Amino acid sequence: xxxxxxxxxxxxxxxxxxxxxxxxxxxxxxxxxxxxxxxxxxxxxxxxxxxxxxxxxxxxxxxxxxxxxxxxxxxxxxxxxxxxxxxxxxxxxxxxxxxxxxxxxxxxxxxxxxxxxxxxxxxxxxxxxxxxxxxxxxxxxxxxxxxxxxxxxxxxxxxxxxxxxxxxxxxxxxxxxxxxxxxxxxxxxxxxxxxxxxxxxxxxxxxxxxxxxxxxxxx
Ligand SMILES: Nc1ncnc2c1ncn2[C@@H]1O[C@H](COP(=O)(O)OP(=O)(O)O)[C@@H](O)[C@H]1O
Ligand SMILES: [Mg+2]
Numbered sequence: 001x002x003x004x005x006x007x008x009x010x011x012x013x014x015x016x017x018x019x020x021x022x023x024x025x026x027x028x029x030x031x032x033x034x035x036x037x038x039x040x041x042x043x044x045x046x047x048x049x050x051x052x053x054x055x056x057x058x059x060x061x062x063x064x065x066x067x068x069x070x071x072x073x074x075x076x077x078x079x080x081x082x083x084x085x086x087x088x089x090x091x092x093x094x095x096x097x098x099x100x101x102x103x104x105x106x107x108x109x110x111x112x113x114x115x116x117x118x119x120x121x122x123x124x125x126x127x128x129x130x131x132x133x134x135x136x137x138x139x140x141x142x143x144x145x146x147x148x149x150x151x152x153x154x155x156x157x158x159x160x161x162x163x164x165x166x167x168x169x170x171x172x173x174x175x176x177x178x179x180x181x182x183x184x185x186x187x188x189x190x191x192x193x194x195x196x197x198x199x200x201x202x203x204x205x206x207x208x209x210x211x212x213x214x215x216x217x218x219x
């Protein structure tokens with residue numbers, strides 16, 4: 001088991017205004033699974049993904065990464081866990097504006113105190129058609145290019161777990177398919193566990209398993 005949640009809850013607001021973004025979600029993810037997280041806008045997909053990545057604290061319930069309970073960990077311990085185990089692809093990219101493409105991509109590796117595997121980084125850049133953009137700043141890139149940089153950054157550390165929030169939302173269909181194919185390849189080659197939030201039924205069908213979120217509950 002690589003990820004497990006136990007009656008995970010996230011509530012916003014109080015009493016009559018309370019929003020139950022996650023309502024007792026219990027899921028189990030095995031090592032090497034390739035999972036699509038689907039559901040309507042506002043159903044709780046991003047909240048669940050953020051929680052599994054240790055980016056947000058639950059109101060109640062538990063989250064385990066491997067055998068380690070991360071719910072209740074302090075910020076420092078969570079950051080350490082994230083750096084060593086998780087590649088996160090954010091919906092809004094979160095690129096660092098003063099760093100160029102290459103520097104953005106290798107930053108998580110460096111923060112984890114490691115040396116980037118240059119041949120591997122080159123191969124990711126090539127697949128994502130970013131080789132010629134290595135020294136460009138994020139602001140000079142299109143939305144799709146920025147999204148691809150965010151994907152490369154998440155993969156740079158060869159993390160055990162990749163969590164991706166609508167990673168193909170700003171890409172055309174051909175590039176979107178390339179990205180999914182690349183993630184699938186990574187999943188097979190490195191036995192990475194990959195969870196992707198997607199609206200795209202075609203993408204979801206290519207994945208090993210689908211978890212549907214409805215009103216904060218996992219079906
Ligand atoms: N910081 C927040 N404060 C209040 N409500 C929030 C916050 N973040 C998310 N929500 C609410 O929680 C629910 C789930 O949101 P989210 O996980 O972003 O859904 P999805 O990613 O499926 O579109 C929504 O009703 C959303 O408005
Ligand atoms: Mg979302």
